Amino acid sequence: MRAIAAVFPFRTNSYVVDELIDWADPLHDPIFRLTFPQRGMLAAADQARMERLLRDGAPAERVRAAANEIRGRLNPHPAGQVELNEPTLGGRPVPGVQHKYAETVLIFPRPGQTCHAYCQYCFRWPQFVGEPGMKIATDDVPATVAYVRAHPEVTDVLLTGGDPMVMGSAVLRRYIEPLLAVEHLATIRIGTKSLAYWPHRFVSDTDTDDLLRLFEEVAAAGKHLAIMAHVSHPRELASATVRAAIQRIRATGAVLRCQAPLIRGVNDDPAAWAGMWQESVRQGMVPYYMFVERDTGPQQHFAVPLLRAYEIFRDAYDQVSGLARTVRGPVMSALPGKVCIDGVAEIAGESVFVLRFLQARDPGQVGRPFFAHRDPAAIWLTDLKPALGASTLAP
Numbered sequence: 001m002r003a004i005a006a007v008f009p010f011r012t013n014s015y016v017v018d019e020l021i022d023w024a025d026p027l028h029d030p031i032f033r034l035t036f037p038q039r040g041m042l043a044a045a046d047q048a049r050m051e052r053l054l055r056d057g058a059p060a061e062r063v064r065a066a067a068n069e070i071r072g073r074l075n076p077h078p079a080g081q082v083e084l085n086e087p088t089l090g091g092r093p094v095p096g097v098q099h100k101y102a103e104t105v106l107i108f109p110r111p112g113q114t115c116h117a118y119c120q121y122c123f124r125w126p127q128f129v130g131e132p133g134m135k136i137a138t139d140d141v142p143a144t145v146a147y148v149r150a151h152p153e154v155t156d157v158l159l160t161g162g163d164p165m166v167m168g169s170a171v172l173r174r175y176i177e178p179l180l181a182v183e184h185l186a187t188i189r190i191g192t193k194s195l196a197y198w199p200h201r202f203v204s205d206t207d208t209d210d211l212l213r214l215f216e217e218v219a220a221a222g223k224h225l226a227i228m229a230h231v232s233h234p235r236e237l238a239s240a241t242v243r244a245a246i247q248r249i250r251a252t253g254a255v256l257r258c259q260a261p262l263i264r265g266v267n268d269d270p271a272a273w274a275g276m277w278q279e280s281v282r283q284g285m286v287p288y289y290m291f292v293e294r295d296t297g298p299q300q301h302f303a304v305p306l307l308r309a310y311e312i313f314r315d316a317y318d319q320v321s322g323l324a325r326t327v328r329g330p331v332m333s334a335l336p337g338k339v340c341i342d343g344v345a346e347i348a349g350e351s352v353f354v355l356r357f358l359q360a361r362d363p364g365q366v367g368r369p370f371f372a373h374r375d376p377a378a379i380w381l382t383d384l385k386p387a388l389g390a391s392t393l394a395p
Contacts, residue, residue, distance in 0.1 A: 001036070003054060007067045009128035010118060011118045011128070012036070012117040012118070016116075016117045019241075030233050038120070040301045042070070067129075077126065078123060078296040079334055081098060094144065096140070097138060099151075099154075101360075102153045104155075105151070107157055107160070107175065108136045111171050112161045112162045113128070114166055115163040116166060116198040117197045121301075123294040125297050127161065128162070142178075148179065158189040158190075159175060159189065163192050165201050169214055172214065180217070180218065187226055190225075192227065193230040196229070200245075202245035202249055212249070215252035215253070225253065225255070226254070227255070229256050231276060231280065247284075250284050256285040258286070261290070261292060262290055262291065262304050262312060263302045263304070264303065266302075268308070270311075274319035277316070278319075287327035293379070304379070305379055306341060306379060307353075307378070310330055310341045310344060314343075336360055340357075342369070347371065347387075347388060350373070350387055350388060352373060352387040352388065353387075355372060370394055371386070371387040371388050374387075381393070
């Protein structure tokens with residue numbers, strides 16, 4: 001575990017340990033697998049190398065250098081986050097802001113670039129490893145707001161991380177309050193895992209009431225506040241504390257939407273997803289996305305083949321009512337955009353994946369179906385080959 005934690009970040013808290021993990025059989029427990037390092041996350045040669053350095057008592061600088069060399073080979077910033085998504089204003093970069101799709105701007109508040117506990121598969125792992133050069137973050141609120149103001153096509157901002165809910169309400173207010181005066185902005189989203197990992201944030205923290213008042217102010221300003229709750233397993237919705245947290249959030253006028261990736265050994269089971277969507281609806285949340293594990297970090301350890309991912313989604317979808325069928329998936333957040341696997345079909349004698357862009361860098365591609373050869377071993381968009389005589393994969 002030490003060897004893996006030297007490369008990938010590890011953090012947990014008392015709520016996860018005491019309330020969510022079944023310690024009778026931790027190695028097979030989904031929440032343990034979700035949060036604790038495990039053998040297989042590193043390639044065998046890299047695992048042996050880190051174990052040897054730690055066993056031999058190598059200097060900290062040498063361990064750090066080896067970890068950074070391994071990290072650099074694991075696609076730390078997938079889907080063009082650094083090369084393509086960082087915007088400019090007046091010819092100068094706007095650090096800590098990402099603008100991939102015309103309507104939506106992502107904001108990474110510097111004080112929010114950690115979490116109450118870390119998911120081991122997380123594609124944002126470079127935010128947490130203590131290497132400033134790998135982190136996307138901003139504390140320049142005026143520049144961030146100025147960028148949003150300068151782009152009237154932006155209707156949504158997403159505060160993300162890390163987890164903005166690790167910030168105190170006064171700090172969060174510094175980022176949100178100036179956005180309320182941007183007339184063309186309709187929606188403020190907050191991406192968070194705190195509902196699952198620290199629901200006390202919305203129930204009994206010292207500044208909980210201040211936080212909920214801020215949520216109410218967003219609604220009073222005529223903005224839609226969307227809490228994008230990261231829920232990976234039905235167990236995360238089971239406690240009395242999380243139920244109370246959901247009701248307190250909803251009472252502010254905010255809408256909760258739930259999403260998560262499909263992770264091997266955690267939720268790669270239709271019953272888990274069906275149960276999660278059903279319970280979400282029961283508690284007043286909107287099922288939103290089933291994602292595919294991204295092409296970064298320990299992807300090979302946690303990824304589920306795309307064919308199996310589609311089968312899990314389809315079998316779970318069959319078990320729920322129309323109110324839960326707001327969910328979309330399986331979805332890959334890839335370099336060209338969000339690609340949904342709509343189905344598997346036989347066309348002109350060829351077995352194919354039917355694919356569609358839900359969002360795209362090129363808006364002209366949104367909603368247009370395209371086809372890939374049905375490869376049972378593929379785990380990501382770049383593993384797929386064009387089908388039906390096409391020379392390229394995308395439309």
